[in-house]
Amino acid sequence: MSAPQSIFAKTKIKLSHGNTQSYSHYVQGLILNFILSRLSSAVIVILGVSALVFMLIHIVPGDPVEVMLGESSQPADRDALRQTLGLDQPLMTQLIHYYNGLLHLDFGQSLHSRRPITEVLLDRIPATIELALSGLLVAVVIAFPLGIMAATRKHTAWDSGAMMFSMLGISIPNFWMGPLLILIFSLWLGWFPVSGNDGIGSLVLPALTLGTAMAAILSRMVRATMLEVLGEDYIRTARAKGMSEQVVIVRHALRNALLPVITLLGLQLGTLLGGAVITEMVFSWPGLGQLTIDSINRRDYPVVQACVLLISLSYVVINTLTDLVYAWLDPRIRLSEGR
Amino acid sequence: MSLGIRTGMPLVIVCMWLLMAVLGPFLPLTPDYIELSRILDTPSLTSWLGYDDLGRPLLDRVIAGARFSFYVSILVVSVSVIVGTLIGALSAYIGGRLDHVIVRIIDIFLAFPGILLAIALAGLLGPGLSNVVIALSIVGWVGFARLARAQVLTLKYREHVQAAIVLGAGTSRIILRHLLPLIAAPLIIEATFAIAGIVIAEAGLSFLGLGIQPPTPSWGSMIRDGTRYMLVSPHMVLVPGVALMLVVLAVNMLGDRLRDWLDVKG
Numbered sequence: 001m002s003a004p005q006s007i008f009a010k011t012k013i014k015l016s017h018g019n020t021q022s023y024s025h026y027v028q029g030l031i032l033n034f035i036l037s038r039l040s041s042a043v044i045v046i047l048g049v050s051a052l053v054f055m056l057i058h059i060v061p062g063d064p065v066e067v068m069l070g071e072s073s074q075p076a077d078r079d080a081l082r083q084t085l086g087l088d089q090p091l092m093t094q095l096i097h098y099y100n101g102l103l104h105l106d107f108g109q110s111l112h113s114r115r116p117i118t119e120v121l122l123d124r125i126p127a128t129i130e131l132a133l134s135g136l137l138v139a140v141v142i143a144f145p146l147g148i149m150a151a152t153r154k155h156t157a158w159d160s161g162a163m164m165f166s167m168l169g170i171s172i173p174n175f176w177m178g179p180l181l182i183l184i185f186s187l188w189l190g191w192f193p194v195s196g197n198d199g200i201g202s203l204v205l206p207a208l209t210l211g212t213a214m215a216a217i218l219s220r221m222v223r224a225t226m227l228e229v230l231g232e233d234y235i236r237t238a239r240a241k242g243m244s245e246q247v248v249i250v251r252h253a254l255r256n257a258l259l260p261v262i263t264l265l266g267l268q269l270g271t272l273l274g275g276a277v278i279t280e281m282v283f284s285w286p287g288l289g290q291l292t293i294d295s296i297n298r299r300d301y302p303v304v305q306a307c308v309l310l311i312s313l314s315y316v317v318i319n320t321l322t323d324l325v326y327a328w329l330d331p332r333i334r335l336s337e338g339r
Numbered sequence: 340m341s342l343g344i345r346t347g348m349p350l351v352i353v354c355m356w357l358l359m360a361v362l363g364p365f366l367p368l369t370p371d372y373i374e375l376s377r378i379l380d381t382p383s384l385t386s387w388l389g390y391d392d393l394g395r396p397l398l399d400r401v402i403a404g405a406r407f408s409f410y411v412s413i414l415v416v417s418v419s420v421i422v423g424t425l426i427g428a429l430s431a432y433i434g435g436r437l438d439h440v441i442v443r444i445i446d447i448f449l450a451f452p453g454i455l456l457a458i459a460l461a462g463l464l465g466p467g468l469s470n471v472v473i474a475l476s477i478v479g480w481v482g483f484a485r486l487a488r489a490q491v492l493t494l495k496y497r498e499h500v501q502a503a504i505v506l507g508a509g510t511s512r513i514i515l516r517h518l519l520p521l522i523a524a525p526l527i528i529e530a531t532f533a534i535a536g537i538v539i540a541e542a543g544l545s546f547l548g549l550g551i552q553p554p555t556p557s558w559g560s561m562i563r564d565g566t567r568y569m570l571v572s573p574h575m576v577l578v579p580g581v582a583l584m585l586v587v588l589a590v591n592m593l594g595d596r597l598r599d600w601l602d603v604k605g
Contacts, residue, residue, distance in 0.1 A: 183569050270537075
């Protein structure tokens, strides 16, 4: 690779303001611009999401402290909680305190368990990551073969069948899919436990529930991207050279179809994380989703805020990373958007 | 004119959903009437869809539940389409700082994965029909704003828009008369899929106990009640679930057909 680099280094280009610089410097500048612009939008989104989550407690109808402690609570207890949460301060002061707490990863204390919220979250994070990754694995394992099959056998019964499966997957909500799987595989066949997190067996049904909906969307994307790639000239060339259909599909088509699908995969992770909340409730899976709903029911609003913030911020971080990785893999993106 | 099974079937299901929602209140239904002797009765010739754990007829409850899923989805999608389209179209047309700010706001709302923000909003606002509509509308407008903005951005430099500006047309006239008709097709398709999404979201919130409260029947809360009796009475989960799936499937299939007819790229 040294030859092209040295050519770039020697090539001087003239910029619009009259300065000249080497092509490699120019490209480095574009890449830096791209990374900075992506990171700065991520920071703005993170600040905005945090502000919105901060506002959540202020939408509680009436006095949030009274709602949290119950109508029969003592005025002294209410005042104490109001002071602890800073709700007696002006809104701007509250917001500054809140951001300051976030910077130090301090979400305050749970009203229910009296433990620091950061500790409560740390207990629950591994289970949610485990579920989300298994769901993702299920989605990828189902979606890729299905999408490729549908694309390579376009307009056949295989294609219609795959697309019908995908339509069903999109239309069956996970709070019904979960009970259905429990009914068949736990209650009738007795293969897996009904709920809880106890060994690999208990992970199968929640992962299937979470992964199927995503597989449905993903298989459509794989099909569409594969169809686009299969229409390219280089595929015709590969076939004309006498390559076997398998080599054409796997080495030529799939490799080129992978990149756009990976970006879409990053975007779909939001559906996965959102779906995990309900899936965790169906299977009593001890993750962040179950903690969110339990905390809503217990009126432990600081914990609800922390959970929503953590899940959303992890989504923002994953998406920003996907963008950067995609740009790293495909130079066209970073160069065109860096300008 | 023959519609074919791929359009005819979904159309029949959606019409039945609409009829159940509109005519439901006028039918002699007893969704809350308890017959203790029929607790957990399975579906039979005398009780079509069976009875639930309190001895209430599931057929009547499914029909009554259709009403709430229908009205919530139509209301939320209408609010979202109007608010989202206006914000998105104005943002793209006026451009500049306003557009910059609105794009950031859209990005912030889109950073909440899936149904999470609606869950938090409904949870903190408290359960009830109006709070479900508010929570889902606060989340729903964003998709339409993004779509309308993207569409107007590609259209605002067209000759007919420039001609209208030169002739002295105001912003509202240009957006309503010259831009909206051109972006209607993708918005209609998005709205169709949004109806399916809101039906699921409403049922999801009710499943979590954050939506419509008992004894008012909602398909989501019926599924939740059914999960407690799955071993002895699986029909309690199956009946509302099948109704929900059929409606969502039908609306999604119609959306797909509509996209083909209107020739809009997905």
